[in-house]
Amino acid sequence: MSPPSRRHLLRCAGFVVAVPGITTGTHSRSEGASSSNAVAWKQTFGDAEFQCQAIGDANDGVIVVGRTGSHRSATAWLAEIGPDGTAQWTKTVDTPGFTRAVDAVPSNNGYTVLGTTDESPRLWLLHLDEDGQEQWRWRAEAPYGIRALYPADDGYLIYGYRGDPRRVDADLRAWVRAVDAEGNTRWERTYDGNYVGDLFPREAGFLLAGGSDDDAWLCAIDPDGTPAWRHTYGGVGSEGVNVAIPSTNGVLYGGSTGSIPDVHSRGMLVRTTADGEFVWRRTYDLQHIVDLTTYRNGFALTGEPQNQDHSGRDPEKPIHIVDRWGQVQKTVTVSINVGTPVGLSRFEDGALVVGGWSGEEGIWLAKIEPEAKT
Secondary structure, three states, rough: OOOHHHHHHHHHHHOOHOOOOOOOOOOOOOOOOEEEOOEEEEEEOOOOOOOEEEEEEEEOOOEEEEOOHHHHHHHHEEEEEEOOOEEEEEEEEEOOOOOOEEEEEEEEEEEEEEEOOOOOOEEEEEEEEOOOOOOEEEEOOOEEEEEEEEOOEEEEEEEEEEOOOOOOOOOEEEEEEEEEEEOOEEEEEEEEEOOOEEEEEEEEEEEEEEEEEEEEEEEEEEOOOOOEEEEOOOOOEEEEEEEEHHHHHHEEEEEEEEEOOOOOOEEEEEEEOOOOEEEEEEEOEEOOEEEEEEEEEEEEEEOOOOOOOOOOOOHHHHHEEEOOOOOEOOOOOEEEEOOEEEEEEEEOOOOEEEEEEEOOOOEEEEEEOOOOOO
């Protein structure tokens, strides 16, 4: 079996990539070979009313998480997609109000799905079996910014932020809630960051990665949620973290930086020690890095490109293959007229899968084989 995806590695806490801490370069152009021939297939699902929120692991493929519909008719939609690009099953979730699914993780021979609705109570969890049939559901009150789900200690960690960003005077706080398998709250805390973008286990507890007052932010917490230490990284502009990966030598996180002269936002990859101390930074021709996964002896990352056409988008969506120092070795592009990538995952054969949604074609996925001959 090939190496598992980033999400699977984080759940198993088994990620091992040797990343030396001596590199000092700070900029990486897309100088590797560029190719679209490595795209094995590209599929779309639904229509203009379908949106993709996340891509997760599945037993033999990936699970696509999102919604369909608009305004008050919006409802959560999920699909398990096989390695040939066909849907094994699809599922809509009947929940009152404007509803969406935001994350899903494999559990108990199926999937636990996290979603939100604008009806009270607004947070919901449900379990689907391996065929996409609902087994149980519970709902609870929660803050506005529900981002993702992580299985831990016969229960789950739900994380994001507390506060309403639509308010001018919003006081956004990083937020984590631990619940048991029945949905009962074990503990709930807010932190001195503004949001949690990603979370993974460390030797004693968990590491939160996100943003704090326009800086990239790391916060180690104990198993009961008590803060252990924090570090921030920033420049003259705004920095933030969307995705983070643990390693035997430290932490690798991806997001964006606004500290590059004459550039509003640029994709940023930062390597730190296990205690969060800065080691090196790379930047890329992306507006921001939306997802990051291991690939062979390095990594793959994706996001919306900097170059834009008259529509305000670049139709060629890049997947950068980088070495363990973050230097681009190859770039694969997927042609999508409109629509930002939202996630990366892995098939069992080692190929990458990237996906997102388009305002014209609905949800899109593409299988990437970067080692294919060009």
